[in-house]
Amino acid sequence: MATWNVRTVMQPGKMQEIANEMIKNKIDILTFQEICWQGQGRIDKQAYTVIYNGSENRTGQLGTGFMITKLMRACLLGFEAVNNRICRIRLKGRYRGDNTRTKANERRKLVR
Numbered sequence: 001m002a003t004w005n006v007r008t009v010m011q012p013g014k015m016q017e018i019a020n021e022m023i024k025n026k027i028d029i030l031t032f033q034e035i036c037w038q039g040q041g042r043i044d045k046q047a048y049t050v051i052y053n054g055s056e057n058r059t060g061q062l063g064t065g066f067m068i069t070k071l072m073r074a075c076l077l078g079f080e081a082v083n084n085r086i087c088r089i090r091l092k093g094r095y096r097g098d099n100t101r102t103k104a105n106e107r108r109k110l111v112r
Helices: 014-024 100-111
Strands: 002-005 029-033 040-044 048-053 064-069 076-081 087-091
Touching (some): 014 048, 048 087, 064 076
Antiparallel strands (some): 040 048
């Protein structure tokens, strides 16, 4: 998971540039800031999906969203736009828990 202040995705080729960076850096979930698109929507491409929320008016400012890989697309349970600065997604997955205590106990056994 990563975050990127894209400044705008309105420039030709910008969305593909971002997708290429995701692939290069092995990122499955990317959050956007300042996407600068109007309204709310979803764009499904072969390799990725973009889900976004921007201003209701055509201001060319603000907006947030997510770009997720096709692997994560299968895990997507929901998208909620709180406002044009905050949104969240819900993904299907398993909680692995915090194994900090387990590792600390293992280290103590080694020391004894």
